[in-house]
Amino acid sequence: xxxxxxxxxxxxxxxxxxxxxxxxxxxxxxxxxxxxxxxxxxxxxxxxxxxxxxxxxxxxxxxxxxxxxxxxxxxxxxxxxxxxxxxxxxxxxxxxxxxxxxxxxxxxxxxxxxxxxxxxxxxxxxxxxxxxxxxxxxxxxxxxxxxxxxxxxxxxxxxxxxxxxxxxxxxxxxxxxxxxxxxxxxxxxxxxxxxxxxxxxxxxxxxxxxxxxxxxxxxxxxxxxxxxxxxxxxxx
Numbered sequence: 300x301x302x303x304x305x306x307x308x309x310x311x312x313x314x315x316x317x318x319x320x321x322x323x324x325x326x327x328x329x330x331x332x333x334x335x336x337x338x339x340x341x342x343x344x345x346x347x348x349x350x351x352x353x354x355x356x357x358x359x360x361x362x363x364x365x366x367x368x369x370x371x372x373x374x375x376x377x378x379x380x381x382x383x384x385x386x387x388x389x390x391x392x393x394x395x396x397x398x399x400x401x402x403x404x405x406x407x408x409x410x411x412x413x414x415x416x417x418x419x420x421x422x423x424x425x426x427x428x429x430x431x432x433x434x435x436x437x438x439x440x441x442x443x444x445x446x447x448x449x450x451x452x453x454x455x456x457x458x459x460x461x462x463x464x465x466x467x468x469x470x471x472x473x474x475x476x477x478x479x480x481x482x483x484x485x486x487x488x489x490x491x492x493x494x495x496x497x498x499x500x501x502x503x504x505x506x507x508x509x510x511x512x513x514x515x516x517x518x519x520x521x522x523x524x525x526x527x528x529x530x531x532x533x534x535x
Contacts (some may be wrong), residue, residue: 313523315519315520315522315526316519316520316523318519319515319516319517319520320516322512322515322516323512323513325512326508326509326513327509327512329505329508330373330505330506330508331373333397333501334389334397334401334505337395337397337400337498337502338395339395340395340396340498341396342394342395342396342491342492342495343492343495344490344492345394346394347391347392347394347398347399348386348390348391348392348393348399349368351406351490352366352384352386352405353366355402355403355406355490358487358489359406359484361409361410361413364377364382364383364409364413365382365384366383366384367383367384367386368388368392369387369388370387371387371388372387372388372389373389373390373401374387375387375390375404375405376405377405377408379408379412379419382409382412384405384406384408385405386401386402386405396495396499396502397498399490399491399499400481400498400502401502403481403482403485403490403499404478404503404506406481407476407477407479407481407484408477411477411480416473416476418469418472421469422466422470422473425462425465425469428462429465429466431459432460432461432462432463433459433460433462435459436456436457436459436463437456437460438456439452439455439456439459440452440453440456440457440524440528441456443456444528453529456524456528457521457528460520460524461521464517467510467517467518470510470513470514471510474506474507474510475507478503481499482496482503
């Protein structure tokens with residue numbers, strides 16, 4: 300029977316995990332380098348990320364969303380549950396084009412929420428299910444292996460893990476749409492000038508790649524689980 304080393308050690312499909320890790324690290328390095336590069340380019344209108352977010356929300360007639368600063372770097376997020384837009388220190392206080400672009404992207408999520416954007420609702424509904432499935436997947440697979448390779452338990456574990464991939468796939472249109480909304484708003488000329496928009500586009504494209512990389516890495520991890528434990532892959 301396969302040993303526990305197959306979960307994280309050398310075993311069938313390990314190359315999938317390695318490829319996924321490389322892709323994720325490359326995407327993370329790219330978005331960080333892109334942000335640092337354009338964080339030195341200050342906007343001509345000299346507005347901070349916080350001011351840009353407040354202006355965008357007001358211009359879109361969204362009056363029930365708060366804006367706060369949180370610790371960290373690129374930890375920006377929008378919480379549809381408590382209607383709070385949180386900007387990291389690097390974004391909230393900076394007047395760079397990169398910071399304004401990130402703030403505008405999070406505002407894009409607030410606009411999605413205000414307009415009832417369906418994929419955002421679906422993602423919010425999937426979050427608890429995906430978290431639950433991810434936490435149970437490996438224990439179920441392990442129990443299935445220990446109990447004489449119980450294929451039913453193993454398959455349920457693999458199915459649970461696939462919920463994480465479902466979440467990643469639903470996240471893609473949500474993030475790309477938020478960036479499109481952000482660019483459209485920034486293109487009005489009241490926040491960024493016309494020649495600053497290409498920079499914003501580059502920053503948001505780099506950020507989008509991290510979500511693509513995450514989805515691809517999760518897909519490759521799922522393939523490895525199927526290769527090792529799917530069907531009747533049993534070794535006595």
